[in-house]
Amino acid sequence: MSRKEQPVSQDTSVEETFNNSHVLDPAATQDSQESITQQINDIAATTSGETQPRLNYPPYKSSVFRHPTKNMHHTDPETIELWSPAFGHRDVHTLESDLTIQGNGEPIGERIKVRGRVLDGDGRPVRGQLVEIWQANAAGRYVHKRDQHPAPLDPNFAGVGRTITGDDGSYEFTTIKPAPYPWKNHHNAWRPAHIHFSLFGTDFTQRMITQMYFPGDPLFALDPIYQGITDQKARDRLVGTYDHSVTSHEWNTGYTFDIVLTGSNRTWMEDEEGDH
Amino acid sequence: MRIDETTERMANGKLFPTPGQTIGPFFGYASGYEQVHLPWRDGNLLINPAHPNAVRLTGTVYDGNGDPIPDAMLEIWQADENGEIPQKSGSLVRDGFTFTGWGRGTVDNEGTYTFSTVNPGATEEGKAPFIHLVIFARGLLNKLHTRIYLPDDEAALAQDPLLSSLDETRRQTLIARRDDEGALHFDVWIQATGEHADKETVFLEFPGIEYPVHD
Numbered sequence: 242m243s244r245k246e247q248p249v250s251q252d253t254s255v256e257e258t259f260n261n262s263h264v265l266d267p268a269a270t271q272d273s274q275e276s277i278t279q280q281i282n283d284i285a286a287t288t289s290g291e292t293q294p295r296l297n298y299p300p301y302k303s304s305v306f307r308h309p310t311k312n313m314h315h316t317d318p319e320t321i322e323l324w325s326p327a328f329g330h331r332d333v334h335t336l337e338s339d340l341t342i343q344g345n346g347e348p349i350g351e352r353i354k355v356r357g358r359v360l361d362g363d364g365r366p367v368r369g370q371l372v373e374i375w376q377a378n379a380a381g382r383y384v385h386k387r388d389q390h391p392a393p394l395d396p397n398f399a400g401v402g403r404t405i406t407g408d409d410g411s412y413e414f415t416t417i418k419p420a421p422y423p424w425k426n427h428h429n430a431w432r433p434a435h436i437h438f439s440l441f442g443t444d445f446t447q448r449m450i451t452q453m454y455f456p457g458d459p460l461f462a463l464d465p466i467y468q469g470i471t472d473q474k475a476r477d478r479l480v481g482t483y484d485h486s487v488t489s490h491e492w493n494t495g496y497t498f499d500i501v502l503t504g505s506n507r508t509w510m511e512d513e514e515g516d517h
Numbered sequence: 518m519r520i521d522e523t524t525e526r527m528a529n530g531k532l533f534p535t536p537g538q539t540i541g542p543f544f545g546y547a548s549g550y551e552q553v554h555l556p557w558r559d560g561n562l563l564i565n566p567a568h569p570n571a572v573r574l575t576g577t578v579y580d581g582n583g584d585p586i587p588d589a590m591l592e593i594w595q596a597d598e599n600g601e602i603p604q605k606s607g608s609l610v611r612d613g614f615t616f617t618g619w620g621r622g623t624v625d626n627e628g629t630y631t632f633s634t635v636n637p638g639a640t641e642e643g644k645a646p647f648i649h650l651v652i653f654a655r656g657l658l659n660k661l662h663t664r665i666y667l668p669d670d671e672a673a674l675a676q677d678p679l680l681s682s683l684d685e686t687r688r689q690t691l692i693a694r695r696d697d698e699g700a701l702h703f704d705v706w707i708q709a710t711g712e713h714a715d716k717e718t719v720f721l722e723f724p725g726i727e728y729p730v731h732d
Binding site for chain 2: 288291292293294295296297298301303304305306307308309310311312313314315316317318319320321322324325326327328329330331332333357358360361362363364371373375377383385387388399401403424437439445446447448449450451452466469470471474475476477478479480481482484497498499500501502503504506
């Protein structure tokens with residue numbers, strides 16, 4: 242889309258803020274879900290095989306002025322980029338992976354565990370690296386000053402946690418299943434329930450942030466962030482799998498979510514690989 | 518999803534990378550829990566600003582309207598002053614003394630970020646030293662990588678393979694400006710058009726990371 246064709250009312254500074262959010266913001270209501278869905282479908286009809294999100298995805302209105310107009314410059318990583326920060330147990334306490342124990346009481350909602358592995362593109366486990374998550378609570382509300390939509394905050398749920406991957410690249414979080422929440426991309430816009438994940442690999446070029454969604458969410462087709470990845474198989478990689486082996490008797494339901502970073506470009510040393 | 522390593526390979530034998538997603542809109546927190554959330558306390562201080570070797574790295578992040586972006590998160594990763602790659606833990610829980618090479622900061626309401634760090638040394642003889650920068654923001658559906666080159670060693674900059682592969686206008690977007698106090702200034706233009714068109718930052722794509730190319 243050329244700049245001339247872009248709609249004029251793209252005030253990216255206010256679209257997703259929630260001052261007096263129960264009062265309808267006229268700027269937020271001009272596009273209907275139907276017109277956004279039509280844009281999503283029009284783009285989907287002309288694409289295939291894109292395994293990463295488009296940076297320019299006009300149905301996600303904030304992307305219009307926040308994507309580079311020039312192509313990425315392809316380059317090989319240099320020495321510093323072939324390494325990542327080191328994290329140790331001083332950095333992360335084991336209790337920080339349990340988001341249900343950070344308050345003075347039990348948070349409200351469905352207790353879940355999310356378990357998975359972090360692998361690189363060659364299938365090697367990413368060991369000893371930081372995994373961070375953040376999310377809305379069971380009512381779809383974030384602890385954030387700009388999230389003012391009238392759903393209750395949970396005094397016992399901050400919605401943030403982190404852990405360090407094990408030798409097999411595994412991680413596990415105990416948390417509360419988040420709810421969908423409204424945002425101001427367009428009128429009556431609701432995001433599918435999701436947990437944000439932040440990941441580090443062995444190379445800094447593998448650094449990434451993504452989102453885990455929940456299977457069967459009816460909002461998938463309507464969401465311009467999820468649909469910004471135009472390939473269905475690639476979108477499926479962001480959906481956790483319900484896993485009864487992660488579910489515990491009278492305690493939690495469970496999901497598996499494996500994450501693949503790009504292949505490492507680094508030449509691996511014996512002492513880093515250990516017995517590998 | 519659950520990855521089945523035997524069946525979910527690409528033609529070249531690699532696993533499909535998980536797609537990236539936007540960080541936004543709510544990745545920071547108003548209060549409390551300062552040590553366990555994404556922009557954590559002192560995350561932008563790789564070295565105490567009062568240290569004699571401390572260097573301020575600052576700049577503004579702009580969108581395609583030329584407006585500062587108030588909700589971006591930036592991370593830097595760099596060698597120390599001797600060109601050594603830090604591999605010490607303590608990246609999240611700063612002890613005030615260990616240089617870990619990694620920092621994370623958010624922009625303020627006017628789109629401006631600030632890190633306190635040191636001038637990185639060259640990791641190899643003759644190489645132009647740089648700070649690696651990753652940008653995340655609401656409205657940005659995947660992360661962006663770039664490099665902040667130090668302006669001081671012009672000979673090293675002249676022979677750098679990445680900088681040499683760019684025309685002069687594009688090349689300049691990757692070189693920081695040093696002010697009289699020794700601070701480094703580096704603005705990030707995620708998108709630039711019209712009168713600012715020359716300012717759009719060069720963003721980098723590394724082997725294995727692919728951004729869809731489309732109209």
